[in-house]
Amino acid sequence: MLYDFAKGPIVSDDPYDVCILGAGAAGITLAVRLGRAGKRVALCEGGGLDYEDESQEIYAGSTFGDPYFDLDIARLRYFGGSTNHWGGYCRSFEATDFNRGHMGDDFRWPITYDELLAYRPEACEIVEIDPDYQDHVVDEQLGLRQVDFKYSPPVVFSEKFHDEIENSKNIDLFLNANFVDLVGAYRRVRSVKLRNYADQELEIRSDAVVFAMGGIDNSRQLLWMERKHGAALFDRDLPIGRYWMEHPHFTIGEALIKSWDQANLYFALTEKMQRTLGILGCGVVVEEQGDSTTKRLVKDLLCVAPGVGAWAADLAGKKLICSYKFHAAWEQAPNRDNRVALSERDADRFGVPLSELHWNKAPIDRETMLASTQQFNAYILRENLGRLQLRDWVYQGDEYPDDDVLAGYHHMGGTRMSHTPRYGVVDGNCKVFGSENLYMAGSSLYTTSGYNNPTLAIVQFALRLADHLGAGV
Amino acid sequence: MNRRSFSISAVLAAAIWQVPLFRRYFPQRVQNGWLLKDDDV
Numbered sequence: 001m002l003y004d005f006a007k008g009p010i011v012s013d014d015p016y017d018v019c020i021l022g023a024g025a026a027g028i029t030l031a032v033r034l035g036r037a038g039k040r041v042a043l044c045e046g047g048g049l050d051y052e053d054e055s056q057e058i059y060a061g062s063t064f065g066d067p068y069f070d071l072d073i074a075r076l077r078y079f080g081g082s083t084n085h086w087g088g089y090c091r092s093f094e095a096t097d098f099n100r101g102h103m104g105d106d107f108r109w110p111i112t113y114d115e116l117l118a119y120r121p122e123a124c125e126i127v128e129i130d131p132d133y134q135d136h137v138v139d140e141q142l143g144l145r146q147v148d149f150k151y152s153p154p155v156v157f158s159e160k161f162h163d164e165i166e167n168s169k170n171i172d173l174f175l176n177a178n179f180v181d182l183v184g185a186y187r188r189v190r191s192v193k194l195r196n197y198a199d200q201e202l203e204i205r206s207d208a209v210v211f212a213m214g215g216i217d218n219s220r221q222l223l224w225m226e227r228k229h230g231a232a233l234f235d236r237d238l239p240i241g242r243y244w245m246e247h248p249h250f251t252i253g254e255a256l257i258k259s260w261d262q263a264n265l266y267f268a269l270t271e272k273m274q275r276t277l278g279i280l281g282c283g284v285v286v287e288e289q290g291d292s293t294t295k296r297l298v299k300d301l302l303c304v305a306p307g308v309g310a311w312a313a314d315l316a317g318k319k320l321i322c323s324y325k326f327h328a329a330w331e332q333a334p335n336r337d338n339r340v341a342l343s344e345r346d347a348d349r350f351g352v353p354l355s356e357l358h359w360n361k362a363p364i365d366r367e368t369m370l371a372s373t374q375q376f377n378a379y380i381l382r383e384n385l386g387r388l389q390l391r392d393w394v395y396q397g398d399e400y401p402d403d404d405v406l407a408g409y410h411h412m413g414g415t416r417m418s419h420t421p422r423y424g425v426v427d428g429n430c431k432v433f434g435s436e437n438l439y440m441a442g443s444s445l446y447t448t449s450g451y452n453n454p455t456l457a458i459v460q461f462a463l464r465l466a467d468h469l470g471a472g473v
Numbered sequence: 474m475n476r477r478s479f480s481i482s483a484v485l486a487a488a489i490w491q492v493p494l495f496r497r498y499f500p501q502r503v504q505n506g507w508l509l510k511d512d513d514v
Binding site: 300303 | 493494495497498499503504505506507508509510513514
């Protein structure tokens with residue numbers, strides 16, 4: 001059933017088995033799987049079926065540190081969430097990501113790679129991609145491998161599942177129903193308070209509650225609950241909002257490469273090489289450029305290195321050399337100081353403090369990009385394929401440019417999984433430490449970020465949580 | 474501060490940090506951003 005709270009008061013058919021707050025990739029996946037399994041689900045979305053300013057402005061906030069996007073344009077707040085504008089790039093975590101205990105306790109996941117991998121085929125089916133990923137090692141010695149990305153159409157979750165949710169006997173979707181409070185005691189949430197834009201209130205009772213409000217608002221709302229309720233509902237002093245992560249995205253340089261058939265493919269380093277170099281994951285995509293760029297690069301190379309420049313000019317005359325742009329997207333080390341915090345100055349229309357995002361890249365993040373680029377360059381030189389020219393800021397050690405892509409709109413961490421409340425907010429079953437029935441879903445769970453786009457794994461984690469909440473029984 | 478576990482001694486690590494980050498990974502000839510071999514010029 002579908003209820004639009006904007007149209008006036010609602011009498012809910014509670015209690016529910018599970019109340020899910022947020023209807024994006026995580027919330028919809030979770031609701032559908034639970035509903036199909038016969039569980040009674042309340043799916044609560046702060047926005048409506050379409051974009052509305054009054055909902056979106058609740059995503060406003062402030063950023064501090066490295067240049068970043070305005071928080072109200074970096075995500076969408078209506079049915080379907082950010083799947084209404086995602087790019088469809090699909091690649092999930094790798095075994096390497098779950099095998100970084102040697103980097104320190106804050107890199108340690110409480111679950112195994114295989115526990116997540118088990119849900120990949122079903123997640124691939126949902127986002128409509130081929131589940132068969134064909135990675136292969138290009139050069140064992142240099143640790144270079146080609147990695148396979150899949151492309152979802154992209155699936156917009158609100159379109160794909162609208163009819164099923166509306167017609168479901170088990171799922172009630174509440175639109176324009178903004179989460180404002182939890183009600184409960186003794187570490188157990190009993191009900192959830194929601195409010196519409198006319199300030200009417202709705203209270204829904206549920207056996208379990210799941211925050212699925214995205215990679216920033218899961219932290220914001222949980223911080224708010226801690227401030228309001230202290231230790232009544234979950235443990236105090238959890239690192240809520242902390243270890244927030246993004247994927248830095250920058251153009252590293254350009255290259256002249258002869259007779260190459262690897263354009264527009266993705267490369268990364270092997271686990272062994274990452275470990276040898278003490279770095280994290282970095283993906284490089286090589287994009288073919290036009291003839292004018294090739295001419296410019298040949299001319300430039302002739303000026304600085306006449307020997308190899310003449311070789312490139314000769315090949316260019318025969319159309320046997322091409323120019324390529326190198327883009328990199330890489331993993332950030334989890335850093336406790338990168339965090340979502342509550343604004344002390346600004347609040348949304350419901351009185352909840354707006355988000356403050358404190359985000360900086362660390363030296364190891366830069367090392368990851370540099371070391372990965374060097375391995376790629378070593379391959380180009382050894383195979384005598386051509387020459388790579390780095391951007392000024394890379395080789396001069398300058399600040400990151402602020403006119404590049406910057407990041408991936410990938411909001412990760414903040415309510416991360418851990419084996420201990422010292423390093424995380426939820427346990428391996430996505431349950432908030434100290435709570436009996438409050439859970440988190442979405443990329444805010446990620447202990448580490450890997451270098452791959454987050455959506456496919458969001459769906460995998462949501463399927464896994466659904467099983468934990470009874471769908472798999 | 475990152476919590477990586479280094480397999481090298483603290484003394485060696487301190488010495489390495491004196492080397493600019495870029496040069497640590499790109500010791501070869503670099504001209505106008507081009508990563509070159511010695512016999513390129």
